[in-house]
Amino acid sequence: MAVISYREALRAAMRDELNRDENVVIMGEEVAQFNGAYKVTEGLLKEFGPKRIVDTPISEAGFIGLGIGASMLGIRPVMELMFWSFSYVAFDQIVNNAGNIRYMSGGLINCPIVIRGPANGGTNVGATHSHTPEAILASHPGIKVVCPATPYDAKGLLKAAIRDNDPVYVMENTILYNDKGEVPDEDYIVPIGVADVKRIGTDLTIVAHGRAVITSLKAAEILEKDHGVSVEVVDLRSIRPLDEETILKSVRKTHRALLVEENKPFCGVDAQVAYLIQSKAFDELDAPVHRVSSIDAPQIYCKRMEDLQMPSVERVVAEALKVLA
Amino acid sequence: MAKPAVLTHPESLKHPAGPSAYAKDPVNASMTKEAKIALYTKMARIRHFEQRCIRIYQQGKIGGFLHLYVGQEAVAAGTISLLGKNDHIITGYRDHGHGLMVGMGMNECMAELTGKVTGCSQGKGGSMHYFAPDKNYWGGHGIVGGQAPLGTGLAYAVKYQGLKGSCLTYMGDGAVNQGAVHEAYNLASLWDLPVIFVVENNGYSMGTSQERSTAHPGCLAKRAEGYNMAWDVINGHDVYEVRAKTALALKRAHEESKPTVLEIFTYRYFGHSMADPDKTYREKEEIKTYRDKKDPVLLFEQELLREKVLTPELSQTINEAAMAEADKAAIFADESPDPTLADITKHIYWEEDNRGPKTTSRGTIIFE
Numbered sequence: 001m002a003v004i005s006y007r008e009a010l011r012a013a014m015r016d017e018l019n020r021d022e023n024v025v026i027m028g029e030e031v032a033q034f035n036g037a038y039k040v041t042e043g044l045l046k047e048f049g050p051k052r053i054v055d056t057p058i059s060e061a062g063f064i065g066l067g068i069g070a071s072m073l074g075i076r077p078v079m080e081l082m083f084w085s086f087s088y089v090a091f092d093q094i095v096n097n098a099g100n101i102r103y104m105s106g107g108l109i110n111c112p113i114v115i116r117g118p119a120n121g122g123t124n125v126g127a128t129h130s131h132t133p134e135a136i137l138a139s140h141p142g143i144k145v146v147c148p149a150t151p152y153d154a155k156g157l158l159k160a161a162i163r164d165n166d167p168v169y170v171m172e173n174t175i176l177y178n179d180k181g182e183v184p185d186e187d188y189i190v191p192i193g194v195a196d197v198k199r200i201g202t203d204l205t206i207v208a209h210g211r212a213v214i215t216s217l218k219a220a221e222i223l224e225k226d227h228g229v230s231v232e233v234v235d236l237r238s239i240r241p242l243d244e245e246t247i248l249k250s251v252r253k254t255h256r257a258l259l260v261e262e263n264k265p266f267c268g269v270d271a272q273v274a275y276l277i278q279s280k281a282f283d284e285l286d287a288p289v290h291r292v293s294s295i296d297a298p299q300i301y302c303k304r305m306e307d308l309q310m311p312s313v314e315r316v317v318a319e320a321l322k323v324l325a
Numbered sequence: 326m327a328k329p330a331v332l333t334h335p336e337s338l339k340h341p342a343g344p345s346a347y348a349k350d351p352v353n354a355s356m357t358k359e360a361k362i363a364l365y366t367k368m369a370r371i372r373h374f375e376q377r378c379i380r381i382y383q384q385g386k387i388g389g390f391l392h393l394y395v396g397q398e399a400v401a402a403g404t405i406s407l408l409g410k411n412d413h414i415i416t417g418y419r420d421h422g423h424g425l426m427v428g429m430g431m432n433e434c435m436a437e438l439t440g441k442v443t444g445c446s447q448g449k450g451g452s453m454h455y456f457a458p459d460k461n462y463w464g465g466h467g468i469v470g471g472q473a474p475l476g477t478g479l480a481y482a483v484k485y486q487g488l489k490g491s492c493l494t495y496m497g498d499g500a501v502n503q504g505a506v507h508e509a510y511n512l513a514s515l516w517d518l519p520v521i522f523v524v525e526n527n528g529y530s531m532g533t534s535q536e537r538s539t540a541h542p543g544c545l546a547k548r549a550e551g552y553n554m555a556w557d558v559i560n561g562h563d564v565y566e567v568r569a570k571t572a573l574a575l576k577r578a579h580e581e582s583k584p585t586v587l588e589i590f591t592y593r594y595f596g597h598s599m600a601d602p603d604k605t606y607r608e609k610e611e612i613k614t615y616r617d618k619k620d621p622v623l624l625f626e627q628e629l630l631r632e633k634v635l636t637p638e639l640s641q642t643i644n645e646a647a648m649a650e651a652d653k654a655a656i657f658a659d660e661s662p663d664p665t666l667a668d669i670t671k672h673i674y675w676e677e678d679n680r681g682p683k684t685t686s687r688g689t690i691i692f693e
């Protein structure tokens with residue numbers, strides 16, 4: 001088992017799948033010659049050549065739509081979005097075309113496309129570049145959305161996504177790209193739709209996804225050390241499908257739940273998770289479910305304020321104590 | 326590259342009807358008598374199918390939108406009659422003619438309109454969303470211009486797989502102002518993709534005439550020059566001309582893997598959809614002139630009568646058979662069952678529809 005970065009893990013997943021299936025193509029802005037805007041695809045052009053690793057013009061609706069069309073004929077495009085924020089100019093392709101064609105054709109067609117790239121705030125780049133569209137996209141039946149938080153999950157989920165026969169949207173995080181972790185060299189996947197208990201505990205369940213998992217794990221350490229509270233952290237990993245059982249199992253054990261996400265609160269992923277808990281584990285709860293999410297405003301540019309806008313370790317600890325009170 | 330023979334719609338009326346100047350073009354001259362009769366039969370079938378649809382719509386059995394192709398038949402008929410095994414097609418919501426041309430049955434087409442489970446999309450697509458991927462027909466798309474990148478992607482896939490093929494990507498004259506279309510044009514030319522963009526210029530996008538919607542240098546196809554693409558304009562009332570000029574674009578796609586924009590002048594007789602009372606944006610007289618002088622089905626019939634390929638009796642037989650087929654399809658649609666409540670949540674995900682030992686994904690994917 002090697003210790004590699006989240007970025008390297010994503011690259012390793014693509015390399016494996018490029019080798020495994022000749023129909024896999026990597027496409028996106030600056031993915032080939034420039035080696036990737038975030039260097040995720042570094043070296044792939046050299047290794048696989050220009051037929052497999054394709055630079056596109058700045059034309060998200062065009063090239064993503066092209067990828068969807070190609071996927072209908074059996075190509076398996078892995079499209080990089082420089083930021084998921086830019087998916088908004090291709091929304092019709094991503095939602096109407098990739099998400100609906102199977103349904104509207106009565107099951108005659110499927111779109112095995114992967115769209116991946118960073119979807120996060122916290123990088124001091126202002127509102128247009130800080131969107132986290134996992135809840136928006138996951139609200140469309142026909143679409144799958146995953147949000148890996150660790151190098152192990154990044155590799156395993158991306159490989160599963162590339163092998164999946166439906167559109168899978170992989171939302172990464174630029175702040176995690178340098179995070180390191182143990183990742184097997186041998187072939188493995190992380191099944192889509194399976195949450196992971198990243199920390200075992202007995203007093204409180206924190207449900208999180210993406211970087212909020214890392215924040216929550218840090219908060220859990222403090223809660224243990226300074227407050228003597230045993231916290232369980234459930235990493236959703238996949239937003240749709242959603243591993244409802246793992247969430248419920250944990251809540252039935254701890255009887256308290258705090259939901260943490262970097263989205264804005266209104267109609268966030270955790271609005272759905274909160275509904276799930278109250279509808280399926282209401283009698284198990286010893287306290288109301290609480291949430292920590294980003295402050296409800298377009299992403300602020302000022303770095304000091306942006307750090308406050310997003311869920312921090314301090315805010316998670318403070319909110320956890322309220323649930324436990 | 327052709328100069329625009331026709332400047333603005335509806336000036337295509339100035340084209341004299343009569344014997345087609347393209348009858349002797351090799352793609353037409355080489356057609357057997359049977360092939361010509363078959364082509365005429367297909368055009369007649371599209372015409373009668375749609376005219377039957379009007380009645381069913383008026384009976385309240387067809388919901389949503391119903392966009393008729395009546396008047397435009399030569400476009401789908403001419404272009405699709407040339408296609409081979411690796412040629413694909415994709416279009417917008419005015420998609421019945423293309424469906425019948427690729428070989429879809431009237432039954433499945435009619436049943437889709439009335440939302441029956443026997444429809445081509447099992448009642449999940451409706452009029453605007455016909456699909457027959459087994460016949461290289463990739464829809465049937467409801468968002469104006471949204472299919473242009475998909476068609477470009479189908480052509481990309483054909484090329485990636487090393488096949489000599491193409492994708493005919495149809496759109497209306499209103500669609501050419503959509504950003505997605507321009508993005509597709511750029512990619513098609515930049516990457517030398519074997520895609521043929523077919524602009525079916527019927528003069529109007531809903532109630533907006535081309536003059537009121539589009540800034541253009543004489544014709545819409547010429548915008549191709551901005552993307553370094555070949556283009557041509559075609560009189561879409563003459564199926565022989567459609568075939569002759571489309572054949573050149575297909576050759577370019579097959580042999581050079583290069584895209585083309587074809588603008589085909591045509592005309593729709595009915596409102597934009599059945600919901601359009603058709604009272605505000607054109608004169609009844611204009612419609613009548615097209616019907617009387619430019620009708621593509623009639624013109625081809627006359628052509629074939631002159632060639633002595635058709636006789637009046639044979640033509641009558643063909644038309645009666647098409648009407649009877651449409652009547653039968655109407656009965657089939659009537660008698661077919663609706664999809665069930667359980668069907669609503671099928672065909673959303675391939676992985677769910679095909680669960681088996683190899684399926685890895687888990688979790689809740691359809692929510693309460």
Ligand SMILES: Cc1ncc(C[n+]2csc(CCOP(=O)(O)OP(=O)(O)O)c2C)c(N)n1
Pocket residue numbers: 419467468469496497498499500501525527529530531597
């Ligand atoms: C993005 C989008 N905007 C608007 C519409 C509504 N709409 C449907 S068809 C149409 C007119 C399109 O005209 P044209 O491209 O000329 O095709 P035609 O109907 O003449 O075949 C409009 C405005 C739509 N379906 N999609």
Ligand SMILES: [Mg+2]
Pocket residue numbers: 497498499525526527528529530531
């Ligand atoms: Mg039009």
